[in-house]
Amino acid sequence: MVLGLLWAMLTYWTWTQPRATRVRIYQDGKVYAELDLMAANILHVTGPLGDTVVEVAAGKARIAHDPSPRQYCVKAGWLTQAGQSAICLPNRTSIELIGNQPRSYDSLSY
Template sequence: MSKTEWQLLRPGDWFTVALGAALVVLFAWFAWNTDAATHVRVYQSGKLFAELDLASDRTLQVPGPLGATTVEVARGRARIAADPSPRQYCVKAGWLTETGQTAICLPNRTSIELTGSKARAYDSLSY
């Protein structure tokens, strides 16, 4: 915009621009402000197999149709360390650290989901 075009903006226009920018910042803060993950839920065939505290380090073997899936919890994060599935997508997901993150091994029907102190707004797991 040239200098003369900027001069066409009235005070109400500047207010609208400022309000829009403030709303963008506010919505971005709400979108990225999540509570800390405190537990990991381990599902087998769509049913809750175990719920582990992220504060304690441990390894869990989850039996599945293809073999055992290894779930590892260490230093406030969780991952699927090993799985007999052919493509290893759930293993490649790596360490999960944020509430709501999931790793799903479909061929072996095993999944993990991180949960926090707040109730989740939606169901993120579907088979």
């Protein structure tokens, strides 16, 4: 019983990610803007193919529109957890959610 409870607590603690507090927007590899996730905002970021529209609302962010042909960054949907990102390679635009705690390492950031 105690072992099961300990296992459940460790699993929850290991797999949960902190909520994000800010979104950092990059254009052509440089920081374009950093916005508070609690303030509703729509930002148009101009890239080589046209405008990428970043939407922020109620503690989450997404790329609402992008002129890239495959729309992978738009299909990523709403991001809520620190460390999540959406990248629009053809338009050289990306967003990354940032929290209060330092970024944990994974296979991509190692």
